[in-house]
Amino acid sequence: MFYCMLRSLNNNGKNLIRLAKASVSQRPWSCDTSSKLCTVCHSTHSTVPSNLRPITHVFQRHWTHQTTSYRCVGSTVRRKPLPSAFPVIDGGFQPVHKHVYEANLRNSLICQQKYLEHKQKVLKGGGENAIARHTQRNRKVLVRDRLRMLLDDENYLELSPFAGDGLPYGDIPSAGCLTGIGQINGLWCVFIANDATVKGGTAYPITVKKQLRAQDVAMQNRLPCVYLVDSGGAFLPLQSEIFPDKNQGGRTFYNEAVMSAMKIPQVAVVCGSCTAGGAYVPTMAEEAVIVHRIGTIFLGGPPLVKAATGEEVTPEDLGGARLHSEVSGCVDHFATVESEAYEYTRNIISTLNFELPEESSIQSEEPLHSSEDLLGLAPRSYNYSLDVRLIVSRLTDGSRFQEFKARYGTTLVTGFAKIEGHQVGIVANNGELTYDASLKGSHFVQLCDQRDMPLIFLQNTSPAPSHTFSQAKAESNTNRLKAQGSMMSAVACASVPKITVVIGGCHGSDSYAMCGRAFDPNFLFLWPNAKVSILAPGHSHALMHTEEEVTQINEMLEEESSAFFSTGRLWDDGVILPQDTRQVLGKCLKIIKQQVYQLSRERMRTPFLRL
Numbered sequence: 080m081f082y083c084m085l086r087s088l089n090n091n092g093k094n095l096i097r098l099a100k101a102s103v104s105q106r107p108w109s110c111d112t113s114s115k116l117c118t119v120c121h122s123t124h125s126t127v128p129s130n131l132r133p134i135t136h137v138f139q140r141h142w143t144h145q146t147t148s149y150r151c152v153g154s155t156v157r158r159k160p161l162p163s164a165f166p167v168i169d170g171g172f173q174p175v176h177k178h179v180y181e182a183n184l185r186n187s188l189i190c191q192q193k194y195l196e197h198k199q200k201v202l203k204g205g206g207e208n209a210i211a212r213h214t215q216r217n218r219k220v221l222v223r224d225r226l227r228m229l230l231d232d233e234n235y236l237e238l239s240p241f242a243g244d245g246l247p248y249g250d251i252p253s254a255g256c257l258t259g260i261g262q263i264n265g266l267w268c269v270f271i272a273n274d275a276t277v278k279g280g281t282a283y284p285i286t287v288k289k290q291l292r293a294q295d296v297a298m299q300n301r302l303p304c305v306y307l308v309d310s311g312g313a314f315l316p317l318q319s320e321i322f323p324d325k326n327q328g329g330r331t332f333y334n335e336a337v338m339s340a341m342k343i344p345q346v347a348v349v350c351g352s353c354t355a356g357g358a359y360v361p362t363m364a365e366e367a368v369i370v371h372r373i374g375t376i377f378l379g380g381p382p383l384v385k386a387a388t389g390e391e392v393t394p395e396d397l398g399g400a401r402l403h404s405e406v407s408g409c410v411d412h413f414a415t416v417e418s419e420a421y422e423y424t425r426n427i428i429s430t431l432n433f434e435l436p437e438e439s440s441i442q443s444e445e446p447l448h449s450s451e452d453l454l455g456l457a458p459r460s461y462n463y464s465l466d467v468r469l470i471v472s473r474l475t476d477g478s479r480f481q482e483f484k485a486r487y488g489t490t491l492v493t494g495f496a497k498i499e500g501h502q503v504g505i506v507a508n509n510g511e512l513t514y515d516a517s518l519k520g521s522h523f524v525q526l527c528d529q530r531d532m533p534l535i536f537l538q539n540t541s542p543a544p545s546h547t548f549s550q551a552k553a554e555s556n557t558n559r560l561k562a563q564g565s566m567m568s569a570v571a572c573a574s575v576p577k578i579t580v581v582i583g584g585c586h587g588s589d590s591y592a593m594c595g596r597a598f599d600p601n602f603l604f605l606w607p608n609a610k611v612s613i614l615a616p617g618h619s620h621a622l623m624h625t626e627e628e629v630t631q632i633n634e635m636l637e638e639e640s641s642a643f644f645s646t647g648r649l650w651d652d653g654v655i656l657p658q659d660t661r662q663v664l665g666k667c668l669k670i671i672k673q674q675v676y677q678l679s680r681e682r683m684r685t686p687f688l689r690l
Contacts, residue, residue: 579594
């Protein structure tokens with residue numbers, strides 16, 4: 080039998096078989112009770128004859144080390160990354176940069192103040208009266224306090240906190256729901272939590288969009304999803320923007336079904352009203368918890384029942400916790416108070432089939448330069464951009480960076496680095512995305528995809544397309560289009576995780592090649608100084624006929640290109656301060672990496688038996 084197994088290896092053909100035959104003929108192999116330390120995995124294995132030990136260990140490694148858990152016989156192999164030998168890049172300022180740095184710093188402080196004002200605004204939720212009604216009359220816990228009870232700590236990544244601000248139908252703080260990624264029993268989970276102090280938990284178009292984006296994040300990164308449901312259903316005056324289309328209200332339930340098929344766990348906590356469409360969220364989740372006296376599930380509430388039948392019924396009798404946990408079976412766990420419901424949820428998460436690694440004792444190097452310097456490196460406009468390597472040196476471990484093709488296509492900086500111990504490829508704008516730069520970017524993106532290495536894009540694109548003043552320039556622009564198309568294809572088809580940070584401008588087709596929103600990055604963040612528009616403000620004069628039109632377009636672009644205008648409409652995953660960028664990137668890389676620890680990612684299909 081051992082002879083047959085050796086033949087299957089077919090490593091050295093006749094030599095292996097001849098050695099096996101000779102060994103078996105001299106002394107048949109049998110395992111005994113004694114053990115020796117394995118030199119490969121440093122665990123004990125049963126002793127085998129010395130002349131067979133090299134062959135049998137090759138056999139064990141061939142069949143067991145190729146699995147996703149990398150298990151050797153009797154032990155788990157401890158893996159460690161290759162040691163980093165990246166050179167330290169020069170992050171020092173030159174005296175000539177002083178006036179640009181100071182101008183950028185003044186602008187960044189103004190943008191930071193706007194950021195803090197928006198943050199204070201969303202923390203107030205629906206206002207003092209709505210908070211008092213929620214906590215005193217309805218006896219419910221505020222949404223951020225719910226997250227404190229559910230999550231391990233407050234070190235969670237909140238997504239698009241300023242969504243819903245400045246919309247045509249009014250301000251909807253945080254779009255009426257909080258979404259993000261936090262740890263429950265050490266496991267990163269997406270949470271979608273309705274804030275019933277905002278418009279009574281009513282779903283607006285921006286609310287639906289935010290919930291769908293959170294589900295996309297869960298699917299793209301294979302993260303468990305927890306729904307804290309406290310919703311009054313859709314806002315009827317805007318039903319045409321909520322109900323009928325593909326990526327509107329019904330998509331939430333479609334996503335729930337698809338996530339279940341992908342073996343992505345989903346848990347729902349009914350901590351308020353689940354009315355109309357919201358009633359399907361807990362019933363389609365894998366497990367559901369309901370809170371006594373405040374949690375209700377029904378398609379039509381008591382007012383609709385009275386209007387239709389004339390019968391008066393209480394919310395508890397129509398769809399309360401006892402009814403659904405004892406009669407209908409729509410929920411799986413009955414909680415007397417909210418704190419108990421979140422304890423149930425934490426226990427449910429602990430049953431998921433994940434094996435998380437032990438916390439690494441290896442400490443990553445801090446950058447050699449202060450992250451506060453990034454305030455002066457965030458460009459107030461494209462003309463105030465400094466060398467992007469100055470930014471890279473304040474994001475990477477030890478300010479180390481192994482640049483790729485440093486002398487070619489110099490308006491795009493590409494290379495390898497580590498961020499909080501995670502090895503990444505960095506693609507950063509350092510000028511116009513020229514023909515050479517686009518080819519270089521295409522090559523580097525494909526290289527990272529080949530090595531399964533996450534990509535970080537630092538985007539600061541040209542404010543306007545290059546003008547054509549001569550035939551030579553026309554040929555140059557044509558070649559650039561071809562090269563940019565090549566880079567777009569490489570970015571679109573790369574299967575590795577991608578994270579984009581807009582550090583300056585996000586304009587025109589260059590932004591697509593730099594993994595803009597349309598190219599589906601895992602996460603996309605803006606700095607407060609960022610501008611997002613097809614043209615930068617002040618660059619429309621070549622396209623307009625009159626000064627009046629130029630002025631009108633520039634005013635529109637100035638308003639609509641703001642980072643806060645963008646994030647209010649959910650064109651990104653949030654505005655982050657420059658000095659927090661390294662911390663946010665490190666957290667995202669940890670979140671992305673978690674999916675490899677899920678043990679049950681693929682279902683074994685039963686073979687079809689034809690009778």
